[in-house]
Amino acid sequence: AQSVSQHNHHVILSEAASLELGCNYSYGGTVNLFWYVQYPGQHLQLLLKYFSGDPLVKGIKGFEAEFIKSKFSFNLRKPSVQWSDTAEYFCAVTPYGGSQGNLIFGKGTKLSVKP
Amino acid sequence: DAMVIQNPRYQVTQFGKPVTLSCSQTLNHNVMYWYQQKSSQAPKLLFHYYDKDFNNEADTPDNFQSRRPNTSFCFLDIRSPGLGDAAMYLCATSLPGTLAGELFFGEGSRLTVL
16 A cells, blocks of 8 residues: 655654655655645645656745655655744655545655754 | 635534535636645645535545535535544635636635544
8 A cells, every 4th residue: 555654753843954854655656746824723735846857856834855766755845944934744646647635645744853 | 805615714613513614706616625634734625615516536535524515615424423534624626727726815714623
């Protein structure tokens, strides 16, 4: 069965620190990859996505993610976090051309940024 | 400004007492989804509608039903809630086709079962 693993349950950083959140998926075929973010008290929203092409994708608010096919990974990065980045981050995958939007989510990583 | 609106935000019910959660959207998206998210777990797809076509996930319990009377509205009915059904229920919408997978979520309805 397809699955998504997020390695860290809770990450605590100080402002200006660099961030990397790990995401690995298990699926043998072509996939679409996503990072969603949920700020406190708000709804899940799309941070960035990878469908094809350049494996380094840039999203909103200075986030980027790199798809490494050989490692089945799609790690999220930001060079310098801000207090406002405190949120929960979810990695998700759907098979390319698969069931409509049947996203397989990871369990999420809570990021706490200390001012 | 909100595009996917869920009501109520918080619902408390008693064991076995039916519950209906609602979702409305102003995006005119063809596809609407219901996800269940239990504490510290990944959101899990229960079912989705592509227009009026209903698609049930294989492992969604029969206790969960859904209705979509028109493009804008979708309902989640839990016929006999058990303690294990306490969770956040997320409604989402998307366009079909190549953009499938890019979901727009509501803020969720948190269900407590006493």
